[in-house]
Amino acid sequence: MCVSVTFIAIADGAITTVALPAIARQFHLTTAALDGVVVVYPVALAMAIPASAWLVERFGGKRVLLTALVGFLAASLLCGTAASLGQLVAYRAVQGLSAGVLFPASAALLFATFTSSEQVRISRYMIIPQQIAPAAAPVLGGLLVDHLTWRWVFYVNLPVGLPAALFGALFLGGHRGGRPGRFDLPGLLLSAAALGSVMFGICEGPNRGWSSAAVIVSLAVGTGLLASAVVVELRVQEPLLKLRLFGHRLFRDTNLMNLVGLIPILGAMYIGPLFLQQAQGRTALESGLTTFPEAFGVLLTVQVVGVLYARVGPRLIIGCGLVGVCGVLLLFATCDAHTGLWTFRGYMFLLGLAMGCFFVPTTVASLATIGRQDLAQASTLNTVVRQTGGALAPAAVTTALVLGTPPATAADPPVTAYQHAYLALAAIAAVVAVFAFTLPDGPARAAARGGTATAGRPALLRRRRERIDG
Structure with missing residues (x-):
């Protein structure tokens, strides 16, 4: 399901x-x-x-x-x-x-x-x-x-x-x-308007230009509304968005890694088809078949991650995965108009292998210290963070390509613009990798081994699991 x-x-x-x-x-x-x-x-x-x-x-x-x-x-x-x-x-x-x-x-x-x-x-x-x-x-x-x-x-x-x-x-x-309590209407109005405005500005920034009036106004209004929403939600006894959950360091750090770490990961997925079709003149079908090996790499790695997670903890897995992402992005930065499709496919497969170390550990570890009564709230905040990170990725790539394209040239960016964009993504991945190695993952390892990091669920969950399949 x-x-x-x-x-x-x-x-x-x-x-x-x-x-x-x-x-x-x-x-x-x-x-x-x-x-x-x-x-x-x-x-x-x-x-x-x-x-x-x-x-x-x-x-x-x-x-x-x-x-x-x-x-x-x-x-x-x-x-x-x-x-x-x-x-x-x-x-x-x-x-x-x-x-x-x-x-x-x-x-x-x-x-x-x-x-x-x-x-x-x-x-x-x-x-x-x-x-x-x-x-x-x-x-x-x-x-x-x-x-x-x-x-x-x-x-x-x-x-x-x-x-x-x-x-x-x-x-x-x-x-x-x-009985979740009284519906927090002010929190909904502020947070929905803030997230909608920010998302519009992020999505439209690369297309309209970051200096356009619509983008500047939407980002400014969204930021102001977001600040107001934070103030309101921290003061309300039963907020719509339980921002106090960010007081859990493991939850906060994994979400921060998702917010910034998704930029190089999803950015690489976004820039690949652009490079193949615009810089190399490939067809859309060739582009899709060339980027597809990334999925196989991810699916292979997550099976290994599932075995190692409880043994070594999410910190080493995420950190090493981001180091791998950084290394593969540096390989992509060497590609030019003459790079063969099979070479590019090989790099995409390697990217998938590295990416597979990121998704599962950050998601599971983020909930390791969250009580069952707050799981819906935590899942909501996780979704907000991931959606924002996902929107920032193409915006960052497009901005890097625009900055790397000389004004006097044609509309399509030159190969050097793509290479510089890959280097910028690699730098972001390296920074997040350093941060990942500071992750306090003791509670996550304990929970994965059947410990009590997430309070009071086993007996009830066993009964519910028998009724819920998939």
Whole structure:
């Protein structure tokens, strides 16, 4: 259930970009005019995330997860039937709102069901959609657009999502929720507006220019609203976003690593297709098949990580993985217009091997010191951090490419601009690697070995696990 939900939510964000030229032709617009179709999804997603923890605590993980999934699938169907750009943007906003609840709700349900030692094993399966979806989406999207129609990039969610919804309705345990306290409306309004404004500024900065009025205003307003939201949430007795959880050093440090560490990792995934298509003149299909080996590297490494996690702890695994990411990015920085596809594929595979040391340990370790009653809140904060880091990655890459492109040259950046961008990403990875080696991972190792770092769950979780499958 959670694997299917994660797959369609991640794939949808990546597959839509492939269909933009076909959508532009359908509505007699330029591709640039469709910017709202892409941007509205992460903005709406960010605005919905703050309410997800309260909804899970109030109505239960199963009910919230299924409702959000049905909403997402209904919006996908509507996107496919859109008769105008305005309709398509509106339906994409509904998709984003639904996805903003899907991610933290599925994570909260998953981590509330299994103990810390079991979470490591479960994460080895959850990493599959997280890696396959963004790698397969461009290839699948290209095939659907070329052989059917752009509308199928939205319809394709239904064959995956409907069986998952039916399975969840029949087999997920029926947790009824509890009494989370009074709904924090000021916290929702401030945090949703802040995250939406910041996400808009980050997404639009590379396209419109960081000096454009819209970007400057959105980032300034978002920062001010975010500061106000922090003040309000720290003063409220039952906040919508439990920012006090960042008082746990392990939770704080792993989220900080996710925020900054995702920039070089996802940045490398973003810049690869650009380099292949713009600097080397490869086709979109060649680009997709060349970057795909990264997924195989990740899937291979996470199996080893699952075995080593309890023995050596997340600190060494994450630190060594980031050192590996830094090294591979330095290899990418040596690529030029004549670098062969198989050489690039080899580097992508090595990148995947290194990346696999990052995802599972940071996720599992972040919850090692969090009590069961705060898991929904912690999952929400984790999602906010990861979504922000994911948005910063393409923004950082695009900015580096723009800075490396001489004003007098053509629109496409030269090879040297890509090389400098890879070097910048490698420098960020090196800094985060140094920080990772300071991680206090004793509680994480204890929890993975069956200790008591996360309080009071084993007996209840064993009973719930018997009722909840997947």
